[in-house]
Amino acid sequence: MKQKNPGKPSEAAEENPKEFLADPYGRKVTGLRISITDRCNLSCIYCHNEGAEGCTCGPIGHEMTPELICGIVREAAKFGVSKVKFSGGEPLFRKDFEDILSCLPPLKEVSATTNGILLEKRAKTLKAAGLDRVNVSLDTLVPEKYEAITGAPAGSLEKVVKGIESAVEAGLTPVKLNMVLLKGINDNEIDSMMEFIRPYKGKVILQLIELMDIDPKLSKYTIDSKALEKSLAERASEVRVRHLHHRKKYIIDGVEVEFVHPMDNSEFCAHCSRLRITADGKFKPCLLVNDNLVDVREARSPEEIEKLLRLAVSRRKPYYIPIKVLKQEKNQEEKKGQEEKWVQKLYNCKEEKSENRTFSRRQENSNE
Numbered sequence: 001m002k003q004k005n006p007g008k009p010s011e012a013a014e015e016n017p018k019e020f021l022a023d024p025y026g027r028k029v030t031g032l033r034i035s036i037t038d039r040c041n042l043s044c045i046y047c048h049n050e051g052a053e054g055c056t057c058g059p060i061g062h063e064m065t066p067e068l069i070c071g072i073v074r075e076a077a078k079f080g081v082s083k084v085k086f087s088g089g090e091p092l093f094r095k096d097f098e099d100i101l102s103c104l105p106p107l108k109e110v111s112a113t114t115n116g117i118l119l120e121k122r123a124k125t126l127k128a129a130g131l132d133r134v135n136v137s138l139d140t141l142v143p144e145k146y147e148a149i150t151g152a153p154a155g156s157l158e159k160v161v162k163g164i165e166s167a168v169e170a171g172l173t174p175v176k177l178n179m180v181l182l183k184g185i186n187d188n189e190i191d192s193m194m195e196f197i198r199p200y201k202g203k204v205i206l207q208l209i210e211l212m213d214i215d216p217k218l219s220k221y222t223i224d225s226k227a228l229e230k231s232l233a234e235r236a237s238e239v240r241v242r243h244l245h246h247r248k249k250y251i252i253d254g255v256e257v258e259f260v261h262p263m264d265n266s267e268f269c270a271h272c273s274r275l276r277i278t279a280d281g282k283f284k285p286c287l288l289v290n291d292n293l294v295d296v297r298e299a300r301s302p303e304e305i306e307k308l309l310r311l312a313v314s315r316r317k318p319y320y321i322p323i324k325v326l327k328q329e330k331n332q333e334e335k336k337g338q339e340e341k342w343v344q345k346l347y348n349c350k351e352e353k354s355e356n357r358t359f360s361r362r363q364e365n366s367n368e
Contacts (some may be wrong), residue, residue, distance in 0.1 A: 127171055
């Protein structure tokens, strides 16, 4: 394994970018979410596979090489991208994950989302290679529930807990526990999860995630997000708002709880600053859209990567658009339509005048 890039964030190219990449809605792209594999050792009932249309799950050869991944990040960093999150599938399936981390340019933050089962033995090497922190998926502390939700074999929950402990010891903090809330299954465990992270004294944060019910079969598990937010706010001694997606953080009895509410949330989309990349090398402007991908695998130079990066950013559009923006778009369309009508009217008027002049000349000629 290569040693971590010694560059400090203050020395990184992104501190003084030549320009920022912004989509047609004015949203700057400051982060990348890169899926480095779609292979996984779990089969969670709610998995959306990073928005891909089905899981290809191999062969390994279809996955991006470390060289391509780092080439993309280097180009993005020139335009102010300062944060990268790696995901999967399960990113720890990549035996060369440490090599990928080692070849990155200096960045403000490099993180990864993992199910934690393989984390215990690699936490230290990942930290040494340049990983700053991790998100660990943990929906329940009850072994039977965990196995039912994830399809994991018995004993897997214990491995996840050990993985979290190892991550804290290695300094991959703050560790964020991703808890997808499922009505009637684990929505009664929020307090238990808060007590679980309390001994870590701020080094572990609880991140409650609204179920993305892309599959209609899962709609029965959707919680009442408004009621939850109201409950958290009433219990909190302090409420903070993150810039990313305008997420709210609730400080409850010294424990930090964050709620991720992506569904039907125009504010979430309005503040999105990430561009996704699929495991097989395609820029994905939006998690929920699959018809605007940009394939970067054929890029043969940094200039080609930059061109494709710009194209992908130009295709970004909020999935949930605020009513205000919709009205603006409607007004613009109406204004454009009126302008086109006036242009057509003016054109018709010119044509009419031209015909009249031609008719007058004919009359003059006939009079002669």
